[in-house]
Amino acid sequence: MRIGVVTFPGSLDDRDAQRAIRLAGAEPVALWHGEHDLHGVDALVLPGGFSYGDYLRAGAIASLSPIMAEVIDAANGGMPVLGICNGFQMLTEAHLLEGGLIRNEAGRFICRDQQLRIENSTSDWTTGFTANQEITIPLKNGEGSFMASSETLERLEGEGRIVARYIGVNPNGSLGDIAGVTNARGNVVGLMPHPEHAVEAGFGPDTAQAMSSGVDGLTFFTSVIARALVNA
């Protein structure tokens, strides 16, 4: 399986996303924001970072990039798309996901290992998790507070489209402790925390067993690979 990672001006975690894809067992394909070409990939990751320095709104200018026309077409056609942090912001700005992200409630940039509960284990990126599995992956953002109208929120909750919720502490004031959501089809997922930073023992969050041994993020990537094999 080939999974594309789009690099935008100001992307930071594109190489980490490529590494996560490789460790999960797929082939990462570097894609460029200025091209109209997805190079025939089977899935897409929009990585974290500060595209265009968060000018206008976080993710807003990147969501208007040339390649986003192809990303939107592919997503609407059912291709699995994962937006992480700034990528999540782009997906909301591109109207592929509902809701929006605003500055953290406390006004501070938050960087911590964050506990989450995976509440939707049927999306293309979460089938490898058990229902309500609790995981820990890094979180690092300044504008991660998820907002939506009460009608939208009710619909997301009612349709089981909350992918992940913060547990222990709500770090940024997100409505309903929401850390990630999916679209109705379950192929497009946006996550504020960073699964790509918890994919290799020695470089992940601490666990009860050993320091830096957390690899809970890997399951997002192995899920989409397993999904592709089932569909093949």
Add this chain to the structure above:
Amino acid sequence: MSVIVVEVMPKAELLDPQGKAVARALGRLGQTQFSAVRVGKRFEITVDGPADAAALAAVTELADSVLSNSVIEDVVGIHVVESVAAAAAVN
């Protein structure tokens, strides 16, 4: 050349952490008569030629689709001024 000014504010019902931080700073300066600050954005868009109905319609459309995100922001004003200098002078 005319200038079309677009003003965007965070939705009133949403928390504005930036405004809150500014308000706290004002309080530290002893300016205790101000109870709240909200921070928004102002865009000054220069038009080649007159700011006619077509230009205004285009800017109005862009104000909703690009310059603001209706999930978290409201467009609170669109108006025309003679030039960027005039826009500055007005204020």
